[in-house]
Amino acid sequence: MQQPSLFDHRPERILIVDGHHLAYRNYFALGELTTSRGEPVQAVYGFARTLLKLLKEDGDCVIVVFDAPQPSFRHEQFAAYKAQRAPTPEDFKPQLEKIKQLVDLLGLARFELAGYEADDVIGSLAKKAEAEGYEVRIVTSDRDSYQLLSDKVRVLKPDGEEVTPETVREKYGVTVAQWVDFRALTGDASDNIPGVRGIGAKTAAKLLAEWGSLENLYAHLAEVTPPSVRKKLEAGREKAALSRALSEIHTDLAIEVDFAACHRRPVDREALRAFLEALEFGSILRELGLIEARSAEEAPWPPPPEAFLGYVLDRPQPMWAELKGLAGAWEGRVARGPARAKELARFEAVHALQAKDLTVWARREGVRVQPGEDPLLLAYLYDPTNSDPAATVRRYGAGDWSEDPAARALAAAELWRILGERLAGEEALWWLYREVERPLAGVLAEMEHAGVRVDVAYLEALSAELGREIAAIEAEVHRLAGRxxxxxxxxxxxVILYDELGLTPTRRTQKTGRRSTSAAALEALVGAHPIVERILAYRELSKLKGTYLDPLPRLVHPATGRIHTRYHQTGTATGRLSSSDPNLQNIPVRTEVGRRIRRAFVAEPGYVLVAADYSQIELRVLAHLSGDENLKRVFQERRDIHTQTASWMFGVPPEAVDPFRRRAAKTVNFGVLYGMSPHRLSRELGIEYAEAERFIQRYFESYPRVQAYIERTLEQAREKGYVETLFGRRRYIPDIRSRNRNVREAAERMAFNMPVQGTAADLMKLAMVKLAPEIRSLGARLILQVHDELVLEAPQERAEAVARVVREVMEGAWALDVPLEVEVGIGENWLEAK
Incomplete structure (x- = not known):
């Protein structure tokens, strides 16, 4: 239903938006942005954001103008007009149509006129509005519009900068009346307006200051000095006249518009909501007030077992939180319940967004309940960018995510319904949900509730030791710096590195262009001065002390005496688990201090830790996915992959492979998974670029089907817009078609790495789901998962039996063309077990 306008009075100002220019600008400015179906929408989103910003000024009448699809009179005058422009990207055209649809749905006046460009329509509207006494703002970055400037007409750039006649005079040295003549002399490469060859902006401004206009300049051409300029002007006379004709905006088109009426902006709210929901613009829906609370009949507590629960915790960490609200929603009804753990005891499984967190809280309160259906996990499988409950609910038009538990319950139920329809027929994703993600939530809930014991006294002593070492390094850095x-x-x-010590910067910051002091910049300077290595050491130790040694004792729960890490199933694009409070994924395993931090994680008295680590799982997955016979044979015959790769790369028998060659092969083996360049390899191995290139070439000659796999995966990404794991987990790669080479190459690396890394993550999750029930009867429990490693706590007398079960289950998680191998260790702490 059409909504009446709230504004029937005369508008204070007319805003004229250069729709085509603004759409094109946003298309390139925002990079790739797609819906969960892979539909590009960056131009629509950026345009909508700019438009809404303009519409916040209620005293303005907003008119949007587009180029007509037919050629303009300028193309007839000059066949090469705009001919050198790159072809319009195919995915821009459908976005432009959606932008026009958005303008109409917002109730704004929209104009385009056959035979004329948007500039001419804008110019005619601006002069008509000016004649009627309005203030006018033209929203564009196109400098052609400067000829329209006056006391009442301004150009408003999308970034907020306002251009006035004074701006033009100060920046270009010409008046608004001279702007078209200025463009006639200088030309415009972007529109293929030729101008006069050899006449730049400064010369053009000087000529117009002296002669007033292009016409007068050519009328007195014989008097122009110096002769070299006169000669250029004479040679370019026809081009100057043509350029002027192409640059001049027509301001006399007969356009019927009632500026007072266009201010009323009637909006079809239902159609606009449906449009924005289809584009998954949840934040804009919320901003426009189009997200409505789902209507529901109030029902008495308790809800039926299949109801979706909505809950509110006072903090994100369920082991530390208090429950502030609880509700259930089903079949258009909602029931509010007491915020008590015993209310959850009536449910066999909890259906909710982030169901795991509620079950962890319940277990802390003595109520054992399993996570059930979780729409957020389903949304994450549909599109791995769906990681946040509020954004996901709004994205799919499932309601709002407020602090009201009833609203959350209704949103969860609606999101489940919507995703159920969208995933109809997606058997692989449903398999991942039913067999991996949903049961894994129960395993993770047990792990989070169990927690892990840490040696607080040891951590505090290690922190003090590191503090002394950090202070000593700092003093040494000051000595090397001279102050x-x-x-x-x-x-x-x-200042110290580049001004006082005279080191050569290796990179600059993107935004400011300043000389970078980042870790990557400093690593490239290692060897240039001893201060660099000491600064890197200072940073590494300070980070470990600040991230782990100091915070870990504070994270020990007073009731359990253990640390309860939170695991996130929707935190990464590849399917890997992430953790927080604390984040254990980033403890370095190759540094001495990192290993000593692991020493702090200990078993309870009478128990030991069992650590199980998949050996080279990503390379084994690569062997399976690529089907490379050489790579498969190495693992099938249980040979050392790095030694064998070195043997083939360097043409020597395996027994002749020295440590450098093995290290080079190991670097290439893992580096190829991440698209390592010869430049990076040369830096890591300290070899010449050409030699690094040969190393990579020999690798692909040794494993020819690996390169074919990479090309096949990239082709799938370009064709479908996504890649997938062995089990069908997807990652969308919109930047794979980017025109920016750096962005595109980064997307390509992402594309061929994800199926390998994601399949390894799926295998780990499958192993966890299968392992949890097997070890329960042995009195053991999973307590940590980090990368390719699991850590369990087991009764000391059953540790060997637990270790055997762990190896058997993990190695049998799924049958690949090559065997999975697991290294298992037992110890009183994580370091010993590792």
Missing amino acids: AFNLNSRDQLE
């Missing part, structure tokens, strides 16, 4: 300074200040460090 004291704040090591944590990037500005002071920049």
Whole structure:
């Protein structure tokens, strides 16, 4: 139903939007942005954001103008007009049509006129509005519009900068009246307006200041000095006249418009909501007030077992949180219940968004309940960018995500319904949900509730030791620098490194162009000065002390005496688990301090830790996915992959492979998974670029089907817009078609790495789901998962039996063309077990 306007009075100002220009600008400015179906929408989203910003000024009348699809009179005058422009990207055209649809749905006046460009329509509207006494703002970055400037007409750039006649005079040295003549002389490469060859902006401004206009300039051409300029003007006379004709905007088109009426903006709210929901613009739906609370009949508590629950915790960590609200929704009804753990005891399984967190809280309160259906896990499988409950609910038009538990319950039920329809026929994704993600939530709930014991006294002693070492390094850095300074200040460090010590910057910051002091920039300077290595050491130790040693004791729960890490199933694009509070994924395993931190994770008295680590799982997955016979044979015959690769790469027998060759092969083996370039390899191995190139070439000659797999995967990404794991988990790669080479190449690396890394993640999750019930009867429990490793706590007398079960289950998680191998260790702490 059409909504009446709230504004029937005369508008204060007319805003004229250059629709085509703004759409094109957003298309390139925002990079790739797609819906969960892979439909590009960056131009629509950016346009909508700019338009809504303009519409917030209620005193303005907003008119949007587009180029007509037919050629304009300028194309007839000059066949090469805009001919050198790159072809319009195919995915821009459908976005432009959606933008026009959005303009109409917002109730805005929209104009395009056959035979004319948007500029001419804009110019005619601006002069008509000016004549009627309105203030006018033209929203565009197109400099052709500067000829329209006056006391009442301004150009408003999308970034907010306002251009006035004074701006033009100060920046270009010409008046608005001279702007078309200025463009006639200088030309415009973007529109293929030729101008006069050899006449730049400064010369053009000087000529117009002296002669007033292009016409007068050519009328007195014989008097122009110096002769070289006169000669250029004479040679370019026809081009100047043509350029002027092409540059001049027509302001006399007969366009009927009632500026007072266009201010009323009637909006079809239902159609606009449906349009924005289809594009998954949840934040815009919310901003426009189009997300409505789902209507529901109030019913008495308790709800039926199949109801979706909505709950509110006062903090994200369920082991530390208090329940502030609880509700259930089913079949258009909603029931509010007491915020008590015993209310959950009536449910065999909890159906909710982030169901795991509610069950962890319930277990803490003594109520054992399993996570059930979780629409967020389903949304994550549909599109791995769906990681946040509020954004996901709004994205699919399932309602709003407020602090009201009833609203959350209704949103969860509606999201489940919507996704059920969208995933109809998606058998692989449903299999992943039923067999992997949903049961894994129960395993993770047990792990989070169980927690892990840490040796607090040991951590505090190690922190004090590191503090002394950090202070000593800081003193050494000051000595090498020749003076004291704040090591944590990037500005002071920049001055020390590049001004006072004279080191050559290896990279600059993207936004400011300043000389970078990032870890990557400093690593490239290692060897240039001893201060660099000491700064890197200072940063590494400070990070470990600040991230782990100091916070870990504070994270020990007073009731359990253990640390309860939170695991996130929707935190990564590849399917890997992530963790927080604390994040255990980032403890370095190759540094001495990282290993010593692992020593702090200990078993309870009478128990030991069992650590099980998949050996080279990603390379084994690569062998299976690529089908490369050489790679498969190495693993099938249980040979050392790095030694064998080195043997083939360097043309020597395996027994002749020295440590450098094995290290080179190991670097290439893992580097190829991440698209390692010869430049990176040369830096890591300290070899010449050409030699690094040969190493990579020999690798692909040794494993020819690996390169074919990479090409096959990239082709799938370009064709379908996504890649997938062995089990059908998807990752959308919209940047695979980017025109920016760096962006595109990064997307390509992402594309061929994800199926390998994601399949390895799926295998780990499958192993966890299968392992949890097997070890329960042995009195053991899973307590940690980090990358390719699981850590269990087992009764000391059953540790060997637990280790055997763990190896058997993990190695048998799924049958690949090559065997999975697991290294298992037992110890009183994580370091010993590792």
